[in-house]
Amino acid sequence: MQKRPSWQVVLLWAIPLAFLAVFFYQPLVAIFRLVFSERFRQGWQLFRWTQVSKPLGFTLYQATLSTLLTLILGLPAAWLFARFQFKGRKILRTMTIIPFILPTVVVATAFNTLLGSRGWLNLGLMSLFDLSSPPLRVLNSMGAILLAHVFYNTSIIIRMVGSSLARLNQNLPAAAQSLGASPWKAFKEVTLPLLMPSILSATLMVFLFDFTSFGVVLMLGGPQFSTLEVEIYNQAMSRFNLPVAGLLSIIQLIFTLLLSALINRTNQPRYGKAAIASERSGLRKAKNAWEKAFVIFMIVTLLLLMVTPVLSLVTRSFFTFEAARGERGELQTGFTLRYYRELFFNREGSLFYVPPIAAIRNSISYASITMLLATVLGLLAAYAIHYSGASGRFLEPLFMLPLGASSVTLGLGFLIVFGSSLLTQGRFQALIPIAHALVALPLVTRTILPALRGIPENLRLAAKNMGANPLRVFREVDLPILFRAIAVSLLFSFTISLGEFGASSFLSNVAMPTIPVAIYRYISQPGALNYGQALAMSSLLMLVCVLGSLLIEHLRLPGEEMF
Amino acid sequence: MALLLVACTPKSPADPQAPQEPSVLNVMTHDSFDITAELMTRFETDNNVKVNIIKGGDTGSALNRLILTSTTGAQEADVFYGLDNTFLSRALENDIFEPYNAPALAKIDARFKLDPKNGALPVDYGDVCINYDKAWFADKGLDLPDSLEALIDPAYKGLLAVENPSTSSPGLAFMMATIAHFGEEGWLDWWQQLKANEVAITSDWETAYYTNFSGSSGKGPQPMVVSYASSPAAELIYAEVELEESPTASIVADDACWRQIEFAGILKGTKQRAMAEKFIDFLLSKDFQEDVPMQMFVFPVLPEAQLPEGFVKGSQIPEKPASLDPALIAEKRDAWVEQWVELMLGN
Numbered sequence: 077m078q079k080r081p082s083w084q085v086v087l088l089w090a091i092p093l094a095f096l097a098v099f100f101y102q103p104l105v106a107i108f109r110l111v112f113s114e115r116f117r118q119g120w121q122l123f124r125w126t127q128v129s130k131p132l133g134f135t136l137y138q139a140t141l142s143t144l145l146t147l148i149l150g151l152p153a154a155w156l157f158a159r160f161q162f163k164g165r166k167i168l169r170t171m172t173i174i175p176f177i178l179p180t181v182v183v184a185t186a187f188n189t190l191l192g193s194r195g196w197l198n199l200g201l202m203s204l205f206d207l208s209s210p211p212l213r214v215l216n217s218m219g220a221i222l223l224a225h226v227f228y229n230t231s232i233i234i235r236m237v238g239s240s241l242a243r244l245n246q247n248l249p250a251a252a253q254s255l256g257a258s259p260w261k262a263f264k265e266v267t268l269p270l271l272m273p274s275i276l277s278a279t280l281m282v283f284l285f286d287f288t289s290f291g292v293v294l295m296l297g298g299p300q301f302s303t304l305e306v307e308i309y310n311q312a313m314s315r316f317n318l319p320v321a322g323l324l325s326i327i328q329l330i331f332t333l334l335l336s337a338l339i340n341r342t343n344q345p346r347y348g349k350a351a352i353a354s355e356r357s358g359l360r361k362a363k364n365a366w367e368k369a370f371v372i373f374m375i376v377t378l379l380l381l382m383v384t385p386v387l388s389l390v391t392r393s394f395f396t397f398e399a400a401r402g403e404r405g406e407l408q409t410g411f412t413l414r415y416y417r418e419l420f421f422n423r424e425g426s427l428f429y430v431p432p433i434a435a436i437r438n439s440i441s442y443a444s445i446t447m448l449l450a451t452v453l454g455l456l457a458a459y460a461i462h463y464s465g466a467s468g469r470f471l472e473p474l475f476m477l478p479l480g481a482s483s484v485t486l487g488l489g490f491l492i493v494f495g496s497s498l499l500t501q502g503r504f505q506a507l508i509p510i511a512h513a514l515v516a517l518p519l520v521t522r523t524i525l526p527a528l529r530g531i532p533e534n535l536r537l538a539a540k541n542m543g544a545n546p547l548r549v550f551r552e553v554d555l556p557i558l559f560r561a562i563a564v565s566l567l568f569s570f571t572i573s574l575g576e577f578g579a580s581s582f583l584s585n586v587a588m589p590t591i592p593v594a595i596y597r598y599i600s601q602p603g604a605l606n607y608g609q610a611l612a613m614s615s616l617l618m619l620v621c622v623l624g625s626l627l628i629e630h631l632r633l634p635g636e637e638m639f
Numbered sequence: 640m641a642l643l644l645v646a647c648t649p650k651s652p653a654d655p656q657a658p659q660e661p662s663v664l665n666v667m668t669h670d671s672f673d674i675t676a677e678l679m680t681r682f683e684t685d686n687n688v689k690v691n692i693i694k695g696g697d698t699g700s701a702l703n704r705l706i707l708t709s710t711t712g713a714q715e716a717d718v719f720y721g722l723d724n725t726f727l728s729r730a731l732e733n734d735i736f737e738p739y740n741a742p743a744l745a746k747i748d749a750r751f752k753l754d755p756k757n758g759a760l761p762v763d764y765g766d767v768c769i770n771y772d773k774a775w776f777a778d779k780g781l782d783l784p785d786s787l788e789a790l791i792d793p794a795y796k797g798l799l800a801v802e803n804p805s806t807s808s809p810g811l812a813f814m815m816a817t818i819a820h821f822g823e824e825g826w827l828d829w830w831q832q833l834k835a836n837e838v839a840i841t842s843d844w845e846t847a848y849y850t851n852f853s854g855s856s857g858k859g860p861q862p863m864v865v866s867y868a869s870s871p872a873a874e875l876i877y878a879e880v881e882l883e884e885s886p887t888a889s890i891v892a893d894d895a896c897w898r899q900i901e902f903a904g905i906l907k908g909t910k911q912r913a914m915a916e917k918f919i920d921f922l923l924s925k926d927f928q929e930d931v932p933m934q935m936f937v938f939p940v941l942p943e944a945q946l947p948e949g950f951v952k953g954s955q956i957p958e959k960p961a962s963l964d965p966a967l968i969a970e971k972r973d974a975w976v977e978q979w980v981e982l983m984l985g986n
Contacts, residue, residue: 299806601936
């Protein structure tokens with residue numbers, strides 16, 4: 077491993093670690109000290125170990141299955157976008173990020189319009205085969221949980237693996253083939269090992285997101301399923317059994333740590349550095365029948381799984397089924413802008429009315445701050461880990477831990493540590509981008525690290541020998557190679573913040589309500605207009621997400637077009 | 640120095656009484672809290688105060704936050720509004736309120752006053768009832784269930800959606816109604832039979848109402864759902880086109896509904912006692928009491944408050960809502976929820 081003067085490495089560690097110490101470890105320690113204190117001891121009275129083992133078992137089971145399914149869809153999809161040029165490639169790729177930002181309650185209604193017992197799919201099958209009852213029961217089942225996890229997390233694989241696929245020097249497998257290796261052998265012996273670090277990184281991320289899943293399990297799976305995260309919420313918030321909630325939180329953290337360490341051990345970079353291609357390695361059209369079939373199959377699958385639920389939501393926000401409600405049988409439907417117009421209208425003069433423009437502005441401000449904060453900290457953390465060699469490998473899981481902290485636990489910790497000083501001044505919302513950055517940081521670090529590990533040190537040395545200072549070396553050598561990974565990091569941290577609801581709701585949402593907060597405000601009230609406005613707000617959220625990600629994915633280094 | 644600064648500010652003329660910086664009153668409440676903006680502004684200017692609303696999740700979560708932060712001295716609020724009778728006992732056990740004998744209490748019906756010390760003062764009430772899809776029942780020519788007992792009739796197999804009482808407050812309220820009606824011996828039997836009759840269970844109200852209930856815009860599979868007696872009024876008020884009548888209604892049979900009473904109280908250790916009293920008085924004033932129906936779809940406790948016409952049109956008030964002794968709720972709530980979860984979800 078490369079060595080740097082140790083004080084520089086210490087400095088690299090200092091900033092991200094200080095951030096975590098203040099905003100993550102401090103509140104966590106505070107809340108654990110409180111919940112395990114004498115005062116709440118009566119919580120242990122009814123405690124049984126099955127309260128831990130049952131949710132833990134189910135959590136591991138569903139996360140493993142979900143991750144496998146996500147890989148099955150995500151890896152070929154990453155290959156599709158990184159290798160093949162086809163019509164609508166860009167827009168399809170952008171669409172795949174949308175699920176990432178959608179609030180679960182909205183996804184539940186989207187799935188319902190598609191897969192519910194009166195959804196299009198069941199209605200279609202019923203009329204096709206002349207059935208009297210809906211043949212498919214997807215909702216409120218294990219299937220719904222798996223489907224939703226694939227829906228949510230496939231974009232992680234597409235982006236994280238895709239960015240290293242694009243960096244991969246295609247001459248290498250080509251050389252192997254010209255030396256007589258079969259395409260399969262060239263893939264297995266050359267391409268796959270080169271991709272392995274980012275595949276493992278992406279797998280870990282997906283697994284951890286599934287592992288700590290809350291809304292999907294609660295709303296789509298239904299109350300018969302309970303993960304650790306759901307059980308923590310249950311114990312802390314509805315039963316007010318704080319020590320048991322604390323114990324479950326600690327177990328969730330330990331597993332996060334173990335998993336990160338395990339992936340780290342298997343993730344030894346054992347490849348040469350020559351694997352780096354210059355940016356933007358070639359996309360090409362599908363050549364033979366096999367490739368064409370692959371491209372078409374993947375496009376259709378992605379459209380079905382990831383795009384239709386989204387489109388059905390958007391469509392529904394422009395259509396009314398209302399006119400004939402109450403006289404079933406003759407549903408009159410029609411195009412309407414009513415839901416959108418109504419958004420601009422504070423009917424009851426409510427104090428908590430959220431003007432859509434303000435919600436969009438607030439969401440974008442939080443997301444931009446989160447994006448910069450998480451990417452800068454993640455870059456520093458990745459460099460620190462990279463230059464610390466074996467000890468860096470050892471410390472890396474510390475940066476993964478925020479993904480394993482349940483939002484209830486961390487939220488309560490925030491309240492205890494920062495509550496009295498910030499709340500009284502009404503400035504609690506300053507913590508929102510910080511909370512979002514905590515979630516994004518592991519993903520950013522994990523995205524940048526494989527790219528960073530792939531930079532040949534001799535390039536840096538050469539630049540140095542020619543008299544470039546460290547900043548110049550970074551700009552001329554590291555940045556162009558890291559650029560794609562940085563863009564992916566920006567995209568992820570932006571979208572994480574855009575869709576996040578838990579922390580925002582915990583940290584008092586009244587002063588600067590975001591789009592998800594506004595969606596929730598509508599959907600928590602009965603009435604057709606409220607429902608329609610929730611869908612309209614969701615469509616606006618998607619629009620912001622699409623525009624934001626198009627902008628980020630179009631970022632280019634100055635001068636890059638010259639190549 | 641201060642005088643100098645004031646003198647330099649162009650906007651303040653020779654006013655002998657420079658306006659005082661408004662004080663801040665922190666009010667913890669649940670996510671459904673709402674109020675007409677103008678009304679709040681009036682209270683703020685009249686009393687030279689800034690009311691900082693903190694929405695702490697649902698009722699249970701908001702209460703737990705308060706109890707937790709009060710133990711560390713990181714007290715979050717001066718007033719708590721939105722505590723209901725299913726959680727009242729937890730608040731009283733943890734002794735979070737300072738008593739306040741508000742003048743308006745004299746006018747309020749005794750059945751709403753559940754805290755003899757007047758730490759928790761009643762502000763509004765509403766009923767959790769089963770809503771049904773009128774068109775669905777008319778279409779099928781099926782009679783409505785006229786009691787809780789009727790719901791276990793096979794004719795209603797798979798037609799009702801309820802929320803898990805451990806994660807949803809209407810779910811908890813409905814469970815309480817069944818305990819009140821069937822008694823501690825009989826209620827679990829009834830639920831057992833309801834389970835056999837394929838009741839649908841969701842974690843939260845949003846899913847039950849918009850994903851499961853056929854009478855909502857979500858057009859789900861079940862024509863009956865546990866919601867509020869005021870939901871049909873909301874369907875009318877928030878309809879897309881003006882409707883003659885609400886597409887839904889409530890089953891208001893005896894004991895089939897649970898009355899939720901919401902309380903407000905001054906939190907122990909507040910440094911704003913005087914302002915907190917003013918805020919409680921404001922909550923019990925005619926202006927605020929007449930504001931709650933349209934903003935939160937609940938009924939005011941003050942007899943002199945007039946109900947808006949649109950609200951009256953869609954609302955039904957059960958004659959005999961179920962109720963339980965608060966002391967009994969305090970003692971048994973957690974155990975009941977545990978038993979329910981054990982039976983209905985089998986874990």
